[in-house]
Amino acid sequence: MTMEISPVRKVVNSAMLSLSGICTLLVIGVLFFILGYLFVHGLRSLNLDFFTKLPKPSGETGGGMANAIVGSGKILMVATSIGVPIGFLAGIFLAEYSGKTFAFVIRYIVDLLNGVPSIVIGIVAYALVVRPMRHFSALAGGVALGIMMIPIAVRTTEEFLRSVSNSMREGAMALGATKAQTIFTVVVPAAMSGLISGMMLNLARVAGETAPLLFTALGNMFWSKGWLQPIATLPVMIYNYAIAPEEDLHQQAWAAGFVLLMLVLVVNITARTIIARGPASARR
Amino acid sequence: MASSTIASSVRHRTNKGLLARLRGGDEISYLVTLICAVAIFVVVTLIVLELWKNSQPAIKAFGWSFLTTTRWDPNGGKFGALPFVYGTCVTSAIALLIAVPLGVASAVFLAEMAPPKLSNLLTFLIELLAAVPSVIYGLLGIFVLLPLIRSYLVPALKGGFGYLPLFQGSFYGVSFLSAGLVLSVMIVPFIVSVSREVLLAVPTEQREAALALGATKWETTWDIVLPYASTGIFGSVFLALARALGETMAVTMVIGNTPKITASLLSPGYSIAAVIANEFAEASGDLYVSSLILAGLVLFGLTIVINALARILILTTARRAATA
Secondary structure, eight states: OOOOOOHHHHHHHHHHHHHHHHHHHHHHHHHHHHHHHHHHHHHHHOOHHHHHSOBOOTTOOOBOOHHHHHHHHHHHHHHHHHHHHHHHHHHHIIIIIOOHHHHHHHHHHHHHHHHSOHHHHHHHHIIIIIHHHTSOOHHHHHHHHHHHHHHHHHHHHHHHHHTSOHHHHHHHHHTTOOHHHHIIIIIHHHTHHHHHHHHHHHHHHHHTOOGGGTTTTOOOSSOOOSSSSOOOOHHHHHHHHHTSSOHHHHHHHHHHHHHHHHHHHHHHHHHHHHHHHSGGGTTO | OHHHHHHHHHHHHTOSOHHHHHHHTHHHHHHHHHHHHHHHHHHHHHHHHHHHHHTHHHHHHHTTHHHHOOOEETTTTEEOOHHHHHHHHHHHHHHHHHHHHHHHHHHHIIIIISOHHHHHHHHHHHHHHHHSOHHHHHHHIIIIIHHHIIIIIHHHHHHHHTTSGGGOSOOOSOSHHHHHHHHHHHHHHHHHHHHHHHHHTSOHHHHHHHHHTTOOHHHIIIIIIHHHHHHHHHHHHHHHHHHHHHOOHHHHHHSOOOOOOOSOTTSOOOOHHHHHHHHTTTOOSHHHHHHHHHHHHHHHHHHHHHHHHHHHHHHHHHHHHHHO
């Protein structure tokens, strides 16, 4: 006896399956549209002045965003020096020391912290740093982004340390290493390429954050000295220029958007390729 | 984990003097990493405490009426956040309405149909969408999406459904609809990547059994695989919802920033995150700042509850798949 599938079922089958394929194409299409549009528009507005000159006072055309590029760099340095050590060490604790229940609780809290809207983190950084110091500052912006870096730093560290085979730990201990020596001289180096890639991804993620900087780093049309003054950053500049009425500023916003997107995408693609190929993931 | 047995054996062996133990670094590294793990707990507590403490003046002044009144008047010292809550909910609802079918369908294609290599490549590309900074979505929203909506989508909607209150009134570009559309693009990657993982975790035997009984590929997917994975897919939707609720920049740039409650999706509105982004830096007076922080607390509460729910749903499916 052969089972005949009714033509209606066949049509529904192929229609729905193709529909799902079309949806995927649509989503991918949006990505290429964004890339293409920014590439064309951004590249057209980009010139050397963008990287070397200060913004012009309103009404004048030309100028660049040199201060915002340096500003973003400075804020990311502060953020990294807060978020990465805390996240990295906490990740080591979760992967190497913690019992099950405690690890579950911390992991859950980390996930919740990851879900806190960035604008709320901005409020907290305002209350903790800006208000007591009575000053918008690079430091405050860095604290906000630093807090945002913690969750991914923890999860990356834990994941990559867990992917290091236990035989390496046993080997090290059999040679007489203490647990700490095992972790820091064998396990962490074995997971190094994954750890660095993960931290780069983390950095790329907060590099584009705008909301928490609006009222912590604020912005600055000039160079910002030290760490305790308001400071310009690329994402905030894009926002301010995009909502400004002048056409010239829109062009600069496109240029800045292009630079920011390229940075974020290059880091993402490189880091993800390293993670996908890396020795640390071989066991998974 | 084998490492815990190793840890206990090490503890036996290092039963030496304090100095020797410190030189090995075990106690120090345990303590330092423990402190960092606890620090995360402290950070989250600090977030809650600071929000709570700094919103006290507004809570004392308005109580629950903060959430039920519509007048936002910084000069008159009256703060009602209902229009913002409304805007946040409406834009998120539009975003989900578009992103959920699109995202789940894509996840079905990637998990059930595409060959693994192609699926991995496409997923990689879709996850890149999630890496695009939100201010860039806003930039494209203002200069590309708004004109497109104005010249194509709105005439079509008015032509087809113009009798609905949802699509009445004049359209200026910035609106609930525009914000919802931008949001939908931003949350699709989350739905796709989590739903795909969940679908891939459905045991192959389930599919084989259905196919052996004569079901078509689509019937297998719709009647067997999707119900099996539904809890996890709901998890991914809640995760995306939490993102949409808290999303700030892209919404601020295209929603119009007008605190009004209207049935029409074509009119400008405001959202909780947008009002904080727009007014916080210039807010003067304790009550004004504290009202904005209270709005932040509301947003925080909303996203925390929804995130917690999402995590539970995703964990539940992961557990069930593991025991199956």
